[in-house]
Amino acid sequence: MAVVFEKPKALSDVPFHYCPGCTHGIVHRLVAEVIDELGVEGNTVGVASVGCSVFAYNYFNCDMVQAAHGRAPAVATGLKRALPDNVIFTYQGDGDLAAIGMAETVHAATRGENITVIFINNAIYGMTGGQMAPTSLPGQVTQTSPYGRDVKTAGYPIRVCELLSTLSGTALAQRVTVDNVAHVREAKKAIKKGFENQINKRGYSIIEVVSTCPTNWGLSPAEAVNWLRDNMLPYYPLGVYKDVTAEGGQQ
Amino acid sequence: MAEKVLMKGNEALAEAAIQCGCRHYFGYPITPQTEVAAYMSKRLPKEGGVFLQAESEIAAVNMVLGATSAGVRAMTSSSSPGISLKSEGVSYIGGSDLPALIINVQRGGPGLGGIQPSQSDYWQATKALGHGDFQLFVLAPSTIQEMVDFVSLAYEVGEKYRVPAMILSDGMLGQMMEPVEFPQKKDEPAAEKPWATNGHKGQRKKNIINSLYIQPEELENLIKERYERYEKIKAEEQRAEEFMMDDADVVVVAFGASSRVSRSAVMQARAEGIKAGLIRPITLWPFPDKTIEKHVDHTKQFLCVEMNMGQMVDDVRLVVSGRKPVSFFGRTGGVIPTPAEVLDEIRKLAGKEN
Amino acid sequence: MANTLNILLAGFGGQGILFAGKTIAYSGLLDGKELSWLPSYGPEMRGGTCNCSVVLSDESIGSPLVTTPDVLIAMNRPSLEKFVDKVVPGGTILVDSSMIDIKVERTDVNVYYVDATKIADENNMHSCAIIILVGKMFKELGFCSKEALDGAIQKVIPPKKAAMLELNQKALEIGQNA
Numbered sequence: 001m002a003v004v005f006e007k008p009k010a011l012s013d014v015p016f017h018y019c020p021g022c023t024h025g026i027v028h029r030l031v032a033e034v035i036d037e038l039g040v041e042g043n044t045v046g047v048a049s050v051g052c053s054v055f056a057y058n059y060f061n062c063d064m065v066q067a068a069h070g071r072a073p074a075v076a077t078g079l080k081r082a083l084p085d086n087v088i089f090t091y092q093g094d095g096d097l098a099a100i101g102m103a104e105t106v107h108a109a110t111r112g113e114n115i116t117v118i119f120i121n122n123a124i125y126g127m128t129g130g131q132m133a134p135t136s137l138p139g140q141v142t143q144t145s146p147y148g149r150d151v152k153t154a155g156y157p158i159r160v161c162e163l164l165s166t167l168s169g170t171a172l173a174q175r176v177t178v179d180n181v182a183h184v185r186e187a188k189k190a191i192k193k194g195f196e197n198q199i200n201k202r203g204y205s206i207i208e209v210v211s212t213c214p215t216n217w218g219l220s221p222a223e224a225v226n227w228l229r230d231n232m233l234p235y236y237p238l239g240v241y242k243d244v245t246a247e248g249g250q251q
Numbered sequence: 252m253a254e255k256v257l258m259k260g261n262e263a264l265a266e267a268a269i270q271c272g273c274r275h276y277f278g279y280p281i282t283p284q285t286e287v288a289a290y291m292s293k294r295l296p297k298e299g300g301v302f303l304q305a306e307s308e309i310a311a312v313n314m315v316l317g318a319t320s321a322g323v324r325a326m327t328s329s330s331s332p333g334i335s336l337k338s339e340g341v342s343y344i345g346g347s348d349l350p351a352l353i354i355n356v357q358r359g360g361p362g363l364g365g366i367q368p369s370q371s372d373y374w375q376a377t378k379a380l381g382h383g384d385f386q387l388f389v390l391a392p393s394t395i396q397e398m399v400d401f402v403s404l405a406y407e408v409g410e411k412y413r414v415p416a417m418i419l420s421d422g423m424l425g426q427m428m429e430p431v432e433f434p435q436k437k438d439e440p441a442a443e444k445p446w447a448t449n450g451h452k453g454q455r456k457k458n459i460i461n462s463l464y465i466q467p468e469e470l471e472n473l474i475k476e477r478y479e480r481y482e483k484i485k486a487e488e489q490r491a492e493e494f495m496m497d498d499a500d501v502v503v504v505a506f507g508a509s510s511r512v513s514r515s516a517v518m519q520a521r522a523e524g525i526k527a528g529l530i531r532p533i534t535l536w537p538f539p540d541k542t543i544e545k546h547v548d549h550t551k552q553f554l555c556v557e558m559n560m561g562q563m564v565d566d567v568r569l570v571v572s573g574r575k576p577v578s579f580f581g582r583t584g585g586v587i588p589t590p591a592e593v594l595d596e597i598r599k600l601a602g603k604e605n
Numbered sequence: 606m607a608n609t610l611n612i613l614l615a616g617f618g619g620q621g622i623l624f625a626g627k628t629i630a631y632s633g634l635l636d637g638k639e640l641s642w643l644p645s646y647g648p649e650m651r652g653g654t655c656n657c658s659v660v661l662s663d664e665s666i667g668s669p670l671v672t673t674p675d676v677l678i679a680m681n682r683p684s685l686e687k688f689v690d691k692v693v694p695g696g697t698i699l700v701d702s703s704m705i706d707i708k709v710e711r712t713d714v715n716v717y718y719v720d721a722t723k724i725a726d727e728n729n730m731h732s733c734a735i736i737i738l739v740g741k742m743f744k745e746l747g748f749c750s751k752e753a754l755d756g757a758i759q760k761v762i763p764p765k766k767a768a769m770l771e772l773n774q775k776a777l778e779i780g781q782n783a
Binding site: 041042043044045047054055057058061062063064065066067068071073074075076077078079080081082083086103104106107 | 321322457461462
């Protein structure tokens with residue numbers, strides 16, 4: 001019988017701990033497929049961050065390092081400088097990347113650190129139980145913004161790709177999502193480009209994946225996808241914000 | 252014999268690290284350790300190495316974590332306030348069983364404190380450089396030659412036991428110059444690092460560098476295993492220097508810069524007929540309790556001299572356990588005690604107050 | 606201690622205090638002595654007071670911080686006023702008398718007044734005043750061998766600044782004849 005679907009080799013046999021309807025699983029799979037297609041598993045070191053994806057070190061079959069909260073870009077920098085010919089990627093959430101780790105993120109990007117960053121933006125701190133994230137939307141109700149995010153006191157959500165696209169060291173800043181098949185395909189293409197950029201020594205690549213968190217959003221998986229489309233995508237438009245390989249370089 | 256050269260402590264230490272094979276330095280500017288970074292920035296690119304001025308001390312120590320995970324000899328350096336920032340990363344390095352070299356060129360604290368030499372980070376270095384159950388191998392040089400010699404020792408012990416190592420220096424040792432000799436280069440076999448995350452190449456199981464263990468029993472077992480290694484370090488790696496200790500009645504205990512001042516005072520006391528001696532802890536962790544213990548019975552009392560308000564004196568008292576009096580003399584805030592001040596204390600204890 | 610010479614050089618930043626200290630330190634190195642060189646460091650270096658401790662000895666050196674100097678080289682009035690009472694009885698004070706208009710009142714120390722800055726200016730060696738005093742110190746105390754002193758000044762001046770070498774050598778010579 002022909003095999004029509006199988007688990008990527010770069011994914012381990014450990015069952016994911018992610019909630020139903022969470023998009024981490026899809027993105028893990030896309031990263032693993034790209035590692036398989038590029039044939040770089042034996043040459044890759046991943047950096048897991050702190051947040052829901054903290055256990056990513058159990059899910060990928062390549063060597064993995066678990067970093068402190070927000071420090072994945074610094075750890076990846078140390079790895080990459082010691083192993084310039086290996087493939088180094090980080091896998092970070094919005095609290096990790098855009099709050100506590102913003103300095104590490106901006107500086108890794110501006111140095112043109114030759115790494116690939118997978119950024120899961122679901123507008124909430126998932127692991128700790130649903131607190132306001134730097135990317136939580138205006139008015140969004142969370143455990144620590146019970147009356148809705150008030151921009152007068154909590155400020156505005158950060159658009160990470162837009163921000164990093166202004167830095168000369170950034171090779172690729174692209175925002176994708178995985179809410180339907182076409183978008184999943186596009187997301188995979190972007191992730192692959194991010195890894196290829198690294199192999200071709202082009203600098204810092206970030207792929208922001210607008211994601212769901214049904215559990216902490218208080219929605220069913222299906223409602224969460226709709227909420228993402230209705231609320232997240234208008235504030236976080238999909239697209240390529242910087243691509244040094246494209247004609248003209250920028251969108 | 253190699254030729255003796257005159258070098259600042261900070262620069263000599265940096266050169267020693269390069270000669271030990273360190274090719275990855277990550278740092279952030281702070282006085283009085285800046286010469287370490289400056290020296291590395293000049294030398295490392297010529298050695299095919301990496302000098303990276305990070306965006307913060309926090310980033311720098313995490314870059315060290317990444318590089319040492321890859322299996323290379325990496326290093327960072329800072330001064331007291333910067334070391335506090337690094338403490339998070341040091342805890343992760345300790346919790347991930349990684350070797351790494353961290354230099355603290357101490358200045359006065361707390362807070363921004365001052366920029367003059369101090370030893371007020373003794374507690375931090377030996378008890379709690381970060382959260383959790385873990386230790387660093389801590390060396391306290393007292394000469395520029397030791398600043399050089401202890402770099403290779405720190406790397407070797409750190410790699411043997413998979414623990415982070417710290418050289419606890421201070422602004423005086425960092426800034427001063429003394430003649431120093433670099434050991435003839437030996438072709439060291441690269442230490443085996445089968446745990447390194449450098450790509451499994453399809454030839455081994457994947458490696459994970461991690462400090463997260465959700466199951467309490469699993470974490471407890473891991474920490475217990477780590478503490479068995481600490482016991483081995485305590486048994487095998489204690490180091491201390493004894494000076495005029497054969498017949499000493501008054502034993503001065505001092506490390507690093509304050510041990511130099513104390514040595515002068517001990518010699519002056521001897522010239523006055525006072526039987527003074529000096530025990531100089533070289534490893535601060537493990538604390539050289541065996542050396543102290545050896546002398547408890549045949550001496551009359553101990554005097555701890557430190558450039559702080561009294562930190563190592565706790566460890567001396569733990570060993571002496573009330574069997575003999577242990578007193579303390581210190582200057583702090585960046586003030587270096589004078590031999591005359593220490594001599595006065597020795598005289599008082601010897602009952603020969605002027 | 607026996608055969609230990611504690612030297613303190615003090616003045617303004619920019620007067621070559623650390624450089625002169627280094628010259629003395631290197632002379633000790635070339636004579637095979639134990640030695641230490643300790644600068645004051647920090648914000649006061651920028652135009653404020655600056656001082657440098659140098660210890661030369663036949664045995665290993667305890668404290669490198671000179672608080673009671675055997676020799677004081679004073680390059681400005683605040684430095685002389687600050688340290689004059691710290692010099693050990695029988696010690697030596699070298700005073701740049703073009704910069705300092707007061708005299709040492711103590712009678713238990715040997716004081717040498719040299720118009721170092723003026724002489725240096727007259728000889729177009731503006732930064733070398735303190736080296737003239739080092740030359741004078743050598744003449745009066747013979748703290749190192751002649752070969753070591755000559756070698757030291759060559760060691761402390763990088764080959765790139767060869768022109769400075771001649772000036773400093775001349776300054777040492779002037780000091781030795783002062």
